[in-house]
Each structure stands twice: as C-alpha cells, then as structure tokens.
Amino acid sequence: MRAVIGAALLLAWPAVLAAQGYTAEVSVSSSWVELRGLVRDSLPEAAVPGEGTVRRLEDGTVVTCIAGAFCHWYPSGPEESVSLVTQDLRISAWPGIRGVAAHAHLRGRYGSDGFWPRSDQEIEALYAYVSWERSDFRVRAGRQFRTNGLGYYNFDGASVLWRGLEPLRIDVYGGWSLARNLNAPRTGSLLESADEFAPDDRGLLVGVDVTGRWRNVATGTFTYQREIRGDELALYSERVAGGIGARWHQASVEVSADYDLAFGEINEASARIASPLPAGFDAGAQVRRYQPHFELWTIWGAFSPVGFDETRLWLGWRYPRLHLRLEGGGAWRRYEDADAGADFVGLEDDGWRAFGRARWERSGWFADLGYRAEEGSGAARYGGDLRAGRDFGAGRWVAAHATSSQSFSEFRLGEQLTAGVGIDGAFRLGELTLTGGWARYGLSYEGQPRVEDWIQHRAHLGVRYRLGTEPAGGGGAR
Amino acid sequence: MRRPDRRATLRGAGIVAVLAAVSGGWLLSFSAQDGFPHETHARLFPTCAGCHAGIAAGDTATFVSITPEECAGCHDGAELPPVEWQGFQRPASNLAFPHPTHVAVLEMDCVICHNLPDAPLRMAVQRAVVGACLECHASDAEGHLDLAAIDCATCHVPLTQAAGLSSERIAGFPRPPNHELADFLFTHGETAATQGADCSVCHARDSCERCHLNSDRLQPITALAADARIAQLVAGRPGEWPEPDSHAQENWVGVHGANARAEIEGCASCHSQQSCATCHGGDDRPAVIARLPQTRPGGPAGVVLTGAAPGGRPAGHTLDFVLNHGTAAALAMPNCSTCHAERQCLECHEGAGRPGFHPVDFVARHSAEAYAQEAECAACHSREGFCRDCHTAVGLNVVRATGSAYHDAVPDWLIAHPAAARQDLEACTTCHQQSSCLRCHSAKAGFRISPHGPGFDPGRVADRSTMSCAICHFDVPGRP
Numbered sequence: 042m043r044a045v046i047g048a049a050l051l052l053a054w055p056a057v058l059a060a061q062g063y064t065a066e067v068s069v070s071s072s073w074v075e076l077r078g079l080v081r082d083s084l085p086e087a088a089v090p091g092e093g094t095v096r097r098l099e100d101g102t103v104v105t106c107i108a109g110a111f112c113h114w115y116p117s118g119p120e121e122s123v124s125l126v127t128q129d130l131r132i133s134a135w136p137g138i139r140g141v142a143a144h145a146h147l148r149g150r151y152g153s154d155g156f157w158p159r160s161d162q163e164i165e166a167l168y169a170y171v172s173w174e175r176s177d178f179r180v181r182a183g184r185q186f187r188t189n190g191l192g193y194y195n196f197d198g199a200s201v202l203w204r205g206l207e208p209l210r211i212d213v214y215g216g217w218s219l220a221r222n223l224n225a226p227r228t229g230s231l232l233e234s235a236d237e238f239a240p241d242d243r244g245l246l247v248g249v250d251v252t253g254r255w256r257n258v259a260t261g262t263f264t265y266q267r268e269i270r271g272d273e274l275a276l277y278s279e280r281v282a283g284g285i286g287a288r289w290h291q292a293s294v295e296v297s298a299d300y301d302l303a304f305g306e307i308n309e310a311s312a313r314i315a316s317p318l319p320a321g322f323d324a325g326a327q328v329r330r331y332q333p334h335f336e337l338w339t340i341w342g343a344f345s346p347v348g349f350d351e352t353r354l355w356l357g358w359r360y361p362r363l364h365l366r367l368e369g370g371g372a373w374r375r376y377e378d379a380d381a382g383a384d385f386v387g388l389e390d391d392g393w394r395a396f397g398r399a400r401w402e403r404s405g406w407f408a409d410l411g412y413r414a415e416e417g418s419g420a421a422r423y424g425g426d427l428r429a430g431r432d433f434g435a436g437r438w439v440a441a442h443a444t445s446s447q448s449f450s451e452f453r454l455g456e457q458l459t460a461g462v463g464i465d466g467a468f469r470l471g472e473l474t475l476t477g478g479w480a481r482y483g484l485s486y487e488g489q490p491r492v493e494d495w496i497q498h499r500a501h502l503g504v505r506y507r508l509g510t511e512p513a514g515g516g517g518a519r
Numbered sequence: 520m521r522r523p524d525r526r527a528t529l530r531g532a533g534i535v536a537v538l539a540a541v542s543g544g545w546l547l548s549f550s551a552q553d554g555f556p557h558e559t560h561a562r563l564f565p566t567c568a569g570c571h572a573g574i575a576a577g578d579t580a581t582f583v584s585i586t587p588e589e590c591a592g593c594h595d596g597a598e599l600p601p602v603e604w605q606g607f608q609r610p611a612s613n614l615a616f617p618h619p620t621h622v623a624v625l626e627m628d629c630v631i632c633h634n635l636p637d638a639p640l641r642m643a644v645q646r647a648v649v650g651a652c653l654e655c656h657a658s659d660a661e662g663h664l665d666l667a668a669i670d671c672a673t674c675h676v677p678l679t680q681a682a683g684l685s686s687e688r689i690a691g692f693p694r695p696p697n698h699e700l701a702d703f704l705f706t707h708g709e710t711a712a713t714q715g716a717d718c719s720v721c722h723a724r725d726s727c728e729r730c731h732l733n734s735d736r737l738q739p740i741t742a743l744a745a746d747a748r749i750a751q752l753v754a755g756r757p758g759e760w761p762e763p764d765s766h767a768q769e770n771w772v773g774v775h776g777a778n779a780r781a782e783i784e785g786c787a788s789c790h791s792q793q794s795c796a797t798c799h800g801g802d803d804r805p806a807v808i809a810r811l812p813q814t815r816p817g818g819p820a821g822v823v824l825t826g827a828a829p830g831g832r833p834a835g836h837t838l839d840f841v842l843n844h845g846t847a848a849a850l851a852m853p854n855c856s857t858c859h860a861e862r863q864c865l866e867c868h869e870g871a872g873r874p875g876f877h878p879v880d881f882v883a884r885h886s887a888e889a890y891a892q893e894a895e896c897a898a899c900h901s902r903e904g905f906c907r908d909c910h911t912a913v914g915l916n917v918v919r920a921t922g923s924a925y926h927d928a929v930p931d932w933l934i935a936h937p938a939a940a941r942q943d944l945e946a947c948t949t950c951h952q953q954s955s956c957l958r959c960h961s962a963k964a965g966f967r968i969s970p971h972g973p974g975f976d977p978g979r980v981a982d983r984s985t986m987s988c989a990i991c992h993f994d995v996p997g998r999p
Contacts, residue, residue, distance in 0.1 A: 345972025434823030
C-alpha cells in the first residue's frame with residue numbers, strides 16, 4: 042500500500058511543482074546636498090522704529106512685532122551640507138510550489154544629523170509578503186501595498202483576490218494599517234515626533250476592491266475602505282471610491298470620484314476625455330474637483346477646508362518624421378467661498394497654469410524642453426527646463442540639464458530666482474548599474490534683504506546589482 | 520566541334536569588353552595571371568588538348584596536363600632559358616563551371632570562351648570572362664550582378680563549399696547593386712525564401728545571424744551552413760535594424776500588438792523579448808512576447824528600445840501623464856499591468872525614494888505645485904513625516920513660535936489666515952502641528968474660536984468618531 046501511495050506521490054509531484062528561482066536587487070544610493078535654511082532672528086520691540094505690527098529695519102527688512110516683546114524676521118541661516126545613504130534590498134523568490142512566491146523590499150536610510158526627512162527611520166519594509174496565486178484566486182499575507190481609487194496604502198495583513206467570476210474581480214483585504222507613506226504604524230516615532238496629537242493606538246484596515254471589465258472597451262471599479270483604531274473606539278477614516286472608463290479607437294473617457302463618509306464630502310472627482318485628432322494631433326479635457334482629505338485622528342477636517350474646481354485642456358502634436366512631440370495646455374481653478382476672514386484682505390481665490398513642452402528623440406538622442414507658469418492661491422512660479430542627452434540603451438545613458446525659474450509666495454515677501462545646470466547618467470555593466478549626477482544652482486532673492494544669494498551644489502551616486510533569474514513563465518501562475 | 524553563330528560571338532565580345540571593365544578583374548586573363556605566353560607557343564601546340572587533356576573529361580588533375588619536365592625539354596638552360604614553373608596548381612575558386620558539359624556535350628570550342636576578342640592569332644587566349652557565361656545563361660542581364668536576371672548558383676557553388684577562398688577574397692566580393700536599394704533590408708527576406716541558393720554564393724548562416732534574432736527559425740537561414748570565414752568577417756560588426764515605415768504610422772503603438780499576434784516572425788527578426796520589456800515590463804505581459812526569441816550571449820542585441828518614442832505613447836499618456844495618472848491607474852484602463860509591474864508604483868509612491876519623478880530642482884520651487892495639487896502630494900508624501908519634517912529642518916517652521924513673522928507679505932495675517940487656511944489647509948499642515956492652531960481654536964482653552972465652517976456637521980462626524988472632537992472639546996487622560 043505504501044508503495045502505491047509513494048508511486049502516486051511521485052507521479053503527482055511534477056504536477057504540483059513549479060520552477061524554482063529568485064531574483065534580487067541590491068542597491069545603495071547616496072545623495073549630498075548643500076542647504077541654506079532660514080533662522081529666526083529678533084530685536085526688542087523698543088529697538089525697532091515705527092509703530093504697529095509690521096515695521097521695517099534700516100535695510101528694508103520687514104519685521105513682525107509684538108508690542109512690549111520682540112520683532113521677528115527670518116534671515117538666511119548658515120550653509121550646511123547634508124547627506125543621505127539609502128540601501129535597498131528587493132527580492133522575489135519562488136520556492137518551487139506552483140503559484141507560491143515571496144516578495145520583499147527592505148530599505149535602510151542613514152542621514153546626516155537627522156536633517157533629511159525620514160532619515161531617522163533606519164530600517165523599513167516597504168513590502169514583505171507571501172503570495173499564493175492560481176488562475177481563480179490570489180492570496181497574499183504579510184506587509185503589502187495597495188493602489189486603488191483612494192490612492193496608495195500599505196498594511197500588515199492579508200488579501201484575497203477572487204477572479205473566478207471574470208471579468209469581475211473582487212479583492213478583499215484587511216490588517217494593521219500603516220501611516221500613509223511612512224511604512225510604519227501610526228504609533229511609531231515618526232508621527233509622534235511630528236505631532237503632539239499623533240495616534241496612540243494602531244489602526245485596523247478593512248476594504249474591498251471590485252473591478253469589472255467589459256471586453257477591452259470599458260472598465261469600472263469600486264472601493265470601500267474603513268480604518269478604525271485597534272481598540273475599536275474610534276474611526277480613522279471611512280471612504281469609498283468609484284470610477285468608470287471607456288476606450289474606443291484610442292479615445293477615452295474616465296470618470297471617477299472618492300467620497301469621505303465621515304465628513305460627507307467628495308475629496309476628488311474627475312471627468313476626463315482624450316482623443317486623437319487628424320494630422321497627428323491629440324487633445325484632451327478634464328474637469329476636476331479637489332478637496333483635501335484628512336484622517337479623523339487630526340482636527341484638520343473639522344476646520345472645514347474648502348476645495349476648488351478646475352478645468353484643464355491640453356493639445357498635443359506628433360511629427361514622426363522629425364521624431365518630435367509637442368504639447369501645450371492650461372488649467373484654471375476656482376476655490377469655493379471660504380466663509381472666513383475679512384474680504385478686504387484680498388487673498389487669491391483662483392489660479393491658473395499654462396505649460397508647453399517639446400520632446401525629441403532619435404537614435405537614442407533626446408531633448409526635452411518645457412516651460413510652465415503657475416499662479417494661484419499661495420504661490421506662483423514661472424520657469425523652464427531643458428534636458429538633453431543620449432540613451433545608449435541597455436541601461437546606459439548620459440544627460441545634461443539646465444533650469445531657470447522664478448518663484449513667489451502670496452504670504453511671504455520677496456521672490457526667489459533659481460538657475461542651474463547639471464549632468465547625470467547611468468552605466469550598466471552586466472547586472473551592475475552605476476548612476477550618478479551633479480548639479481549646481483544659483484539662488485538669488487529679491488525683496489528679502491537679509492536672505493543672501495548663494496550657490497548650491499548637489500550630487501548623487503548609486504550602484505545597483507541584480508542577481509538571480511525568474512523561473513520560466515515569469516514567476517507564478519496566472 | 521560546333522561553331523557558334525558569328526553575330527552572337529561578336530555581340531558577346533562586346534559584352535565581354537564592357538563586363539570585363541565593370542567586373543574589375545573578376546576573372547583575370549591567363550597571360551596576366553599565369554604568366555604562360557600562349558601566343559609565343561602557338562606554333563608549338565596544335566591543339567588545346569595537348570596541354571589541357573583533362574578539360575573535356577572534367578578531370579581537374581589534368582586541366583593542365585603538361586609537366587615541368589616536359590617544359591624543361593626545350594627550356595633546358597642551353598637552348599632556351601629554364602623556367603621555374605613547378606606544375607599546375609588549381610586556383611581557389613567558387614566557380615561551378617562544368618567543362619565536360621560545355622565541351623563534350625554542347626561541343627563548344629575552347630575559343631568561344633577563351634580567345635581574346637578579335638584576336639588575329641590562334642592561342643591569343645584569356646581566362647574566360649563572365650560575359651561569355653551571361654551570353655547564354657542570362658542574355659537579358661544588365662551585368663554580372665543583375666540579380667533579377669541571373670541565377671548565381673548556375674555558375675557558382677555555395678560559399679561554404681569554396682573552401683579555398685580566403686577571408687580577404689570573400690571580403691572583396693562585389694556588392695550587387697540591388698543590395699544598395701533603400702528597402703533592400705525589408706525585401707531581402709522574400710528573395711532569400713525563393714532564391715536562397717543565390718544568396719549562399721556569397722553568404723553563410725553567420726551572415727544572417729549578425730542581425731536576425733530568429734535565425735534558427737527562418738528556413739532560408741537554417742538552409743545555409745555556417746562558415747568560419749564569414750564568422751570572422753562579421754565578428755564585432757553590429758547588426759542593422761532600420762525602422763520600417765509601418766512603425767512611424769499614426770497609432771502604431773495602438774496596433775502593434777495585433778500585428779505581432781498575427782505575424783510574430785515579422786517582429787522576431789529585429790525584436791527580442793528584451794526589446795518589449797522596455798515598455799511591457801508589467802506583470803501581465805502579453806503572451807505573444809514569449810514567442811519572441813531571447814537574446815543569446817554573443818548573438819545580436821536586436822533593437823534596443825530606449826523608451827517610448829515621441830507619440831509612441833498610448834492614447835492619453837501625455838508627457839505629464841505621470842502627474843495625473845491616478846484615475847486611469849485605478850481603472851486599470853488600458854490594462855496598466857501590461858506594461859507596468861505592480862512594484863513600479865512604489866518607486867514613486869513610497870515617498871522619499873526614487874529621484875526623477877519631479878523635475879530638477881523641484882525642491883526649491885515646489886510651493887506653487889504643492890498649492891495647486893495637480894498631483895496630490897499626499898499620494899506619495901506624509902504631510903507630517905515628510906513635509907513637516909523637512910520644513911522644520913530648514914527653518915520654515917518654528918515650533919511654538921509666537922507671531923506671524925514668516926507670513927510677512929500679509930500685514931494683517933491674523934485676519935487673513937482663516938481664508939488662507941480654508942483654501943490651503945494642506946499647505947498649513949506641512950509646517951504647523953495641530954497644537955499651533957489649538958492655542959486659539961480650542962473649546963477647552965485660549966481664545967476658544969471655533970474653526971468650523973458653516974456647513975460643518977458635528978453630529979455626522981461624532982457619530983463616526985469622537986477622536987478629533989476630543990482634542991478640542993474633552994479632556995482625555997494622557998493627552999495634552
């Protein structure tokens with residue numbers, strides 16, 4: 042009997058085994074930047090001539106005074122050099138059991154003086170999960186991420202994707218949520234150091250994504266996601282998102298929206314249409330509403346933020362003979378009435394942008410020229426970039442770039458002028474890839490006498506090595 | 520022997536003269552190459568066969584049947600000067616000329632091919648010139664290399680069988696005029712399929728493998744033998760993969776998949792699976808890609824795509840598509856995973872990761888874009904853990920600072936800031952902690968100014984969570 046079972050197992054063994062294999066990528070990159078921040082300076086209020094809250098020093102510097110206390114302003118701080126070294130290990134492995142794979146991406150960050158954002162987050166797992174995938178379903182367990190109509194989230198938990206009803210796909214997921222874009226629990230030090238009212242309990246996330254497709258013409262998607270405190274005493278967020286899209290002969294229509302069930306508000310809604318036109322032209326239009334979403338552990342949502350409605354148009358033209366692509370367009374947005382403050386202050390309540398871009402590519406040579414003007418509530422900027430170089434293929438390229446821009450802030454005096462040049466490139470030798478770049482920027486300021494012009498240098502260097510091979514079929518059953 | 524038509528002979532002589540010049544010495548005369556003065560010996564040898572006994576029988580060993588010893592009978596050093604000829608060595612050639620057929624079967628006289636044109640003397644001979652061949656075998660040809668009218672294999676053996684030819688001789692082969700045509704690389708496949716034997720006269724399999732990634736799948740190529748001399752000649756020479764007109768047509772990106780599925784071998788000559796991976800790097804690569812060849816060590820690289828060509832983007836993928844791809848990505852329309860691997864999302868969405876998403880020097884000028892939220896910053900960056908962290912480090916935010924010195928462009932900032940905050944609350948949170956606002960906007964202490972707008976529904980929020988309510992309205996143990 043044992044011999045029969047053994048023989049049966051031997052016969053069945055090839056059917057359940059798949060190819061083994063792994064791929065891994067190790068990379069180290071370092072960045073070095075010169076920075077010059079602002080420092081806060083002050084004089085006794087009595088030492089500053091004039092009256093009122095806003096006064097001027099002899100050189101024209103505007104200071105803000107508190108009666109009987111001090112007058113403050115923000116001059117340039119010292120020049121500093123800061124650096125960051127990032128180490129990444131990305132690995133996928135197929136143990137030889139059909140449909141089973143393991144994927145992980147670990148990252149270490151080491152920064153100088155804790156200056157660089159998140160450089161005190163020494164080791165993090167962007168994802169680390171085991172996946173079992175067959176034609177009808179896929180199960181994942183571990184740290185994983187999700188991109189859907191609500192954006193990008195990651196969590197520690199499990200997800201089950203059911204494809205048995207194709208073209209309908211149902212993906213249910215849940216687990217301990219992570220602070221968005223931090224790859225760490227909400228109770229971690231990153232949030233604690235950034236906000237006094239950071240959450241004191243982890244979050245539990247549950248959600249479902251449903252996606253349907255009709256032939257290759259139309260798709261629809263719906264997402265529900267709820268995030269509660271681990272002690273179930275309160276909600277962090279509860280949102281839904283949905284969208285439909287259709288495509289016909291290269292013309293496309295997309296409509297989508299996401300809705301905050303807690304505040305009863307649409308955070309983002311968009312309708313977009315794009316279509317090719319005769320003679321190499323293509324055009325598109327989009328209407329969009331945007332209002333920021335804030336999680337319920339913050340008070341920001343209760344401050345009644347208002348959104349804006351935006352209309353965007355663009356036109357592109359392709360001229361294959363010259364290997365040229367031109368694009369231009371613009372957008373205009375208007376904010377809702379804020380119902381706050383005084384009208385006489387006259388803050389901007391609308392904005393616009395215009396952009397143009399040309400890209401040329403031929404035989405590996407490329408050039409990209411762009412200009413963009415942006416004005417609106419909060420800030421304005423005008424500037425252009427030029428980037429040109431040669432792509433030798435197989436991961437080898439070199440490029441030079443130049444940029445110039447002028448920036449204004451609505452709420453802060455003065456303007457910043459930036460002009461710079463730089464080079465960067467990559468060289469691949471087998472599975473080893475080296476990347477590097479250097480740039481020099483001249484920053485000058487007008488309207489802020491005590492903010493000094495200066496020259497900034499930046500450099501980055503990286504090395505990446507790949508090893509291993511995927512098993513035949515690209516890894517895992519589908 | 521049968522005498523040829525006189526007019527044909529004269530016409531042939533004219534062709535010979537022209538072609539001899541055009542061919543540039545393709546076949547050299549006896550006198551020039553061999554040094555044997557046939558004319559001087561005209562009275563001595565009454566027939567050609569006296570010295571070329573093996574010609575009629577095709578016996579190559581006795582093509583020249585006279586021996587050095589027989590020459591030395593006269594050239595003994597006393598009566599006539601000695602000669603240094605060591606005997607006949609058959610020259611290396613790729614000719615396939617069957618003398619027996621022409622001499623014994625067709626009864627052609629030697630002088631038809633070998634006499635100098637209009638020569639007055641018997642034995643005023645030369646090596647046969649190609650024009651003489653064409654006169655009968657391709658009378659409509661406009662030259663030796665007029666491949667439309669000539670079957671090369673009629674007179675030549677495949678190159679691989681011409682073992683005596685050196686690499687240098689092969690490298691000196693003339694290039695047929697049709698090989699210079701602009702579309703030759705696009706049309707030569709059809710010719711090779713029907714006239715492969717002609718190609719084999721100058722080419723070996725190594726010739727094709729220089730460019731064709733799928734050389735092992737194309738019958739005209741597999742029919743060719745490999746040849747070390749050709750391998751030596753093409754070693755290090757990159758392949759040529761000119762872009763077909765079809766690739767420049769409107770919407771090529773949109774239709775290339777259907778073309779590939781219909782006729783993959785049309786793609787496989789130039790494109791490997793690696794070519795497609797430039798764009799189709801996703802988890803759901805079209806199955807047809809697996810039918811393309813893989814590149815092999817030492818083999819041709821094939822077309823190396825360096826990125827999407829201008830206009831070679833899917834419809835709607837404008838140059839700044841990266842800024843507003845969210846809706847399309849959520850809808851997976853068209854199927855994003857055809858070209859993009861799931862992990863690629865992380866390269867940007869992870870936050871402070873990959874450089875290159877933003878234009879150069881974006882950090883110094885990002886404020887306008889951040890206010891406009893064309894691309895939602897929070898999709899990749901934590902407001903608290905990234906934006907606020909950096910703003911604090913560079914001095915834009917002084918924790919617990921009093922006054923509003925930073926906002927010096929608005930004299931009455933305290934009056935103006937409510938509207939600014941409602942419009943740009945995300946921007947505020949990139950510097951200010953909640954506690955900054957609570958000094959005034961708390962129901963528990965300070966000025967107790969309500970921050971709620973007219974449409975705020977406290978009941979709705981409280982029904983779902985009292986967590987944020989508690990910050991301003993209730994005392995929570997352990998909380999500030």
